[in-house]
Amino acid sequence: MRADARKNRDHLLAAAGTAITEQGVDVSMRDIARRADVGLATLLRHFPTREALLDALLRTSFEVLTAKADTLEKSSSPGDALAAWLRDCVAWTTEFRGAITLMAAALEDTESALHASCVTLRAAGARLLTRAQDVGAARTDIDGADVFALVAALAWLGDQPSLAPRADHLFDVVAGTILTAPGRANPA
Known part of the structure; x- marks a missing residue:
């Protein structure tokens, strides 16, 4: 170009x-x-098309979030890496209002221009989750799809004017539910 x-x-x-x-x-x-x-x-x-524009715009952000997962994986403890990445994803999805709905739909639609980028982003989160689970820092009864759903839920909370002031607190509650102390039994 x-x-x-x-x-x-x-x-x-x-x-x-x-x-x-x-x-x-x-x-x-x-x-x-x-x-x-x-x-x-x-x-x-x-x-x-709108989807072509959104694909170009969102793909760049997805690449940044995926690269952030790679960096955190190398530089932080597994639990800290997962928590930091989740916070970044929630912040991004809150900033780009409505993007989480497109992302969820794109994951199911293999013909969507956003599908591959969304799958890659979800895989990055799943990789961080697995790493945290392997050292006992995250509960073992969730997977990458659950992490994505929690990001979506937290982003929705941040997008609601009446709930936005509580979004950080609720993020901490959810993160505290996902993450466990090493050696502690996973919550059920």
């Missing part, structure tokens, strides 16, 4: 990211184009 085309694409993605942060994933393509100070046709030339 030419440098100017890459710059235009990055500008559109930045505008889309801001719009989604403010209005959620259902923001209109026209609003995104307006925010980017381009015509709708220009936006559609780069991203012919």
